[in-house]
Amino acid sequence: MPADSHKLWALLAGIMLVxxxxxxRIPLPVTALSLIMALWLAAMxxxxxxxxxxxxxxxxxxxxxxxxxxxxGTLLGRDAGTGFLILLAFLKMLEINGxxxxxxxxxxxxxxxxxxxxxTQSPWVALYVFATVIYLTSILILxxxxxxxxxxxxxLMIASRMILQATPFMLVLFILFPRxxxxxxxxxxxxxxxxTGLSNSMSPGSVSSLIESEEIAFRVRFAGQIPPHSDLYWRxxxxxxxxxxxxxxxxxxxxxxANLIKGEKGKTIQYTVTLEPHQRNWLFALNYPVNxxxxxxxxxxxxxxxSRKKINxxxxxxxxSDSGIRNHSxxxxxxxxxxxxxxxxxxxxxxxxxxxxxxxxxxEDDRRVIDRALRYFNEQPFVxxxxxxxxxxxxxxxxxxxxxRGFCEHYSSAFVYLARAAGIPxxxxxxxxxxxxxxxxxxxxxRQSSAHAWAEIWIDGTxxxxxxxxxxxxxxxxxxxxxxxxxxxxxxxTILLGGNSILLGLRYRWDSFNYRWDEWVIGFNRxxxxxxxxxxxxxxxxxxxxxxxxxxxxxxxxxxxGLWIFWQGAGARQDRLKQAYDRLCQKLAKTGISKNNxxxxxxxxxxxxxxxTPASASKARGLIQYYLALRYGMASSPDRQRxxxxxxxxxxxxxx
Amino acid sequence: MLQSxxxxxxxxxxxxxxxxxxxxxxxxxIILGKEEQIRLALTCLVARGHLLIExxxxxxxxxLAHVIAQVMGLDFQRIQFTSDLLPxxxxxxxxxxxxxxxxxxHPGPIFSNLILADEVNRATPKTQSALxxxxxxxxxxxxxxxxxxxxxxxxxxxxxxxxxIGTFPLPESQLDRFLLRIHMxxxxxxxxxxxxxGADRRxxxxxxxxxxxxxxxxxxxxxxxxxxVSDALLDYIQAILQFSRSSNNFEFGLSPRGGLALxxxxxxxxxxxxxxxVVPEHVKxxxxxxxxxxxxxxxxxxxxxxxxxxxxxxxxxPIP
Numbered sequence: 017m018p019a020d021s022h023k024l025w026a027l028l029a030g031i032m033l034v035x036x037x038x039x040x041r042i043p044l045p046v047t048a049l050s051l052i053m054a055l056w057l058a059a060m061x062x063x064x065x066x067x068x069x070x071x072x073x074x075x076x077x078x079x080x081x082x083x084x085x086x087x088x089g090t091l092l093g094r095d096a097g098t099g100f101l102i103l104l105a106f107l108k109m110l111e112i113n114g115x116x117x118x119x120x121x122x123x124x125x126x127x128x129x130x131x132x133x134x135x136t137q138s139p140w141v142a143l144y145v146f147a148t149v150i151y152l153t154s155i156l157i158l159x160x161x162x163x164x165x166x167x168x169x170x171x172l173m174i175a176s177r178m179i180l181q182a183t184p185f186m187l188v189l190f191i192l193f194p195r196x197x198x199x200x201x202x203x204x205x206x207x208x209x210x211x212t213g214l215s216n217s218m219s220p221g222s223v224s225s226l227i228e229s230e231e232i233a234f235r236v237r238f239a240g241q242i243p244p245h246s247d248l249y250w251r252x253x254x255x256x257x258x259x260x261x262x263x264x265x266x267x268x269x270x271x272x273x274a275n276l277i278k279g280e281k282g283k284t285i286q287y288t289v290t291l292e293p294h295q296r297n298w299l300f301a302l303n304y305p306v307n308x309x310x311x312x313x314x315x316x317x318x319x320x321x322x323s324r325k326k327i328n329x330x331x332x333x334x335x336x337s338d339s340g341i342r343n344h345s346x347x348x349x350x351x352x353x354x355x356x357x358x359x360x361x362x363x364x365x366x367x368x369x370x371x372x373x374x375x376x377x378x379x380e381d382d383r384r385v386i387d388r389a390l391r392y393f394n395e396q397p398f399v400x401x402x403x404x405x406x407x408x409x410x411x412x413x414x415x416x417x418x419x420x421r422g423f424c425e426h427y428s429s430a431f432v433y434l435a436r437a438a439g440i441p442x443x444x445x446x447x448x449x450x451x452x453x454x455x456x457x458x459x460x461x462x463r464q465s466s467a468h469a470w471a472e473i474w475i476d477g478t479x480x481x482x483x484x485x486x487x488x489x490x491x492x493x494x495x496x497x498x499x500x501x502x503x504x505x506x507x508x509x510t511i512l513l514g515g516n517s518i519l520l521g522l523r524y525r526w527d528s529f530n531y532r533w534d535e536w537v538i539g540f541n542r543x544x545x546x547x548x549x550x551x552x553x554x555x556x557x558x559x560x561x562x563x564x565x566x567x568x569x570x571x572x573x574x575x576x577x578g579l580w581i582f583w584q585g586a587g588a589r590q591d592r593l594k595q596a597y598d599r600l601c602q603k604l605a606k607t608g609i610s611k612n613n614x615x616x617x618x619x620x621x622x623x624x625x626x627x628x629t630p631a632s633a634s635k636a637r638g639l640i641q642y643y644l645a646l647r648y649g650m651a652s653s654p655d656r657q658r659x660x661x662x663x664x665x666x667x668x669x670x671x672x
Numbered sequence: 673m674l675q676s677x678x679x680x681x682x683x684x685x686x687x688x689x690x691x692x693x694x695x696x697x698x699x700x701x702i703i704l705g706k707e708e709q710i711r712l713a714l715t716c717l718v719a720r721g722h723l724l725i726e727x728x729x730x731x732x733x734x735x736l737a738h739v740i741a742q743v744m745g746l747d748f749q750r751i752q753f754t755s756d757l758l759p760x761x762x763x764x765x766x767x768x769x770x771x772x773x774x775x776x777x778h779p780g781p782i783f784s785n786l787i788l789a790d791e792v793n794r795a796t797p798k799t800q801s802a803l804x805x806x807x808x809x810x811x812x813x814x815x816x817x818x819x820x821x822x823x824x825x826x827x828x829x830x831x832x833x834x835x836x837i838g839t840f841p842l843p844e845s846q847l848d849r850f851l852l853r854i855h856m857x858x859x860x861x862x863x864x865x866x867x868x869x870g871a872d873r874r875x876x877x878x879x880x881x882x883x884x885x886x887x888x889x890x891x892x893x894x895x896x897x898x899x900x901v902s903d904a905l906l907d908y909i910q911a912i913l914q915f916s917r918s919s920n921n922f923e924f925g926l927s928p929r930g931g932l933a934l935x936x937x938x939x940x941x942x943x944x945x946x947x948x949x950v951v952p953e954h955v956k957x958x959x960x961x962x963x964x965x966x967x968x969x970x971x972x973x974x975x976x977x978x979x980x981x982x983x984x985x986x987x988x989x990p991i992p
Contacts, residue, residue, distance in 0.1 A: 648952075650900045
């Protein structure tokens, strides 16, 4: 072991600090092999076993390859890539034989640390990465601290200072580096794991399973007042096909756009949504978004807002919704689609009979049929519950006449079924309802637990109209939120229960911080970048301008920090002289004897002079005496300094 | 450490150099094979410091002091320290004169140019501190009157190794008053042979030539103090001080007085070896004599008795 063992312990601590957070995310065999190698190193440092020889190392490498192929079968992708790097870093640790190996290990660790952001980009991770980078830098300092005068605290201080000096560069690069859209920044496929959220079909239980999740779906900041809770229907996937169990979207003419016209009255709401990644194309909006010309988003025929790309990073979009907008016509295809029911001859006969009965009672007016249906939900003993009983083959009959316990997906699908049976075109809309106001920062938090499903019916002359049967069963759900609506309170996640006000306040503050982080750090994309420049008065800046600005700012920051370091450094003015002397020593080191840094010039000379030819030796002695006089005597002047530098440049030592 | 062929380009006047060479060779004729110690002793004298010689009895401590006094033309007093020695025995005391009806001060042996305080660690702390205060202040205060000591004033104290019986080891605070501490060590084989076959040292001292006088010595002392010291050298000295304070090799670091001692000793060494300015090698040469009695190596370093403070510093502090 060339390096002291305490240094290697520090390096081992560093690699553990870096790799341990990966262990839960990578397959068990990789973790196990990593830990075995870590233990090997620890035993080696305790002098229990020797450093693995060439064959043992080759064996470990083969084992690592085996583990990789069993666990991943590839080296590509996020998890396989980081897993392999972790194994390689540990392998390198076992063959450390000099400073170069240490550097390689530390650099690999720097890379691993950065790859944490492939998984999550929360402020916590950023904090952890920042702290670990400081520690890794302090390891580099440790291995370069030849005289071992610095204790751990001091090394961490120096490392922190270095990172602090690098921070302005980081900020300039972060703000100005052109965000080129394209696959260059894309993550490998396996990074886009399934996340909680609405799905592209709806069956009993698919919405209520989300209620348990405290995860945030998106946050919204309104330009003006936050509208009342009961108006906040965040429109997501729309379902019109039903097979008896599951509702699905109609993809046949997915490309068609909505045919919307401006109605008479209606107010506009401006808001900005910061959407957490959910690996789907859809976005959420209030009825109906109008300013989509430049946004790159579009509305489907069923008025669902879609993005071209999957939302796999925090996405921020601003919308204006106009509640006066409506659809002006319903095509024959759509009318048929939204009236269609499966197997009307055999399934759900009682339900169909009920709908037909209402139709006979009230006549032609569709609205009165709807009122009848809502009254039915309201008056019959229906219960709004999170754990409804299972339904049989005749799901609607079972629900409407037997169990009468259900969640919003039950109510909405039963309602749409009834409407269709009565001859009214109807469909299901899923999304989120309501939201939680953050009093700290006056924005709305929409959690997965606000997931909701409601219905839309077609009224000739009015267009599609929202009807929420859940409101008829449990008005509280729509008026104030889920926490007041559900009977079984203890089934709800704690976040929905409210409670301790100090904790709640802290939680809102933390969420507010997270929101800003998403808005300004994670969501700092091309649009945001241009927005910022517009605010700063550079409205028409292009890529070239940005790159030039970046280079200029980097140079400026570099100069300022350089000057600061220069003024801080004592004796900086003697640097040229010292550099020339160092060059002289480098030349003299060709004798095979190099100067160590605690050695004075004459000591060094007397140690190596016997290697030089007499002429060379006397020349070197002259130069060293000259240097001593310039540096320690009173003889120094810029002229003499230059002369010395020149003489050193011309000097070539000749060996005996 | 400094090679003789590496003399600086700025040379002193040949007159001074001649005097110094003569003094060194004169002393070297009597103290055999101890050039380094002689040079260090002269360095101490030129730097206006005091010298502590620590070694076993009979290795020539007293002779060295005697020879220096003789060569430098200084009046010399020897005080043998014993456990019953009182401060007044060193400083002097006032005696009532019946005829003139006044107290008359009878100066003690300390009122001399060169004092040899023999076996200083055998006296009680009270007496030790009387001597050490006089060394520091260059004056003596008895019975309310302050009296200046002669100039030059130079104390050579000898000390037996502390583990010998009947010693009161000097505390660190008082060791700090000595500019340099040197060890004599046994003579080499040839030197010992010459010593055994040569004439009686005592009579040789009596016949010895006086090379210096007090005026020349004072001139030397002031010239040595005026020697040029560059910022680069001060950087080195500060690096040493900083290292002694921040590294965990020592119980406590060098005091500012220690730093001043290092600088003036380095200057004096540069001066008596004929250099016009101080280079790091001078600092390194005097470093063991300056710091080894001031620093206590701590912990693991202290357990190995052969590791001394100066070696730790020399191996660790880079020359800026």
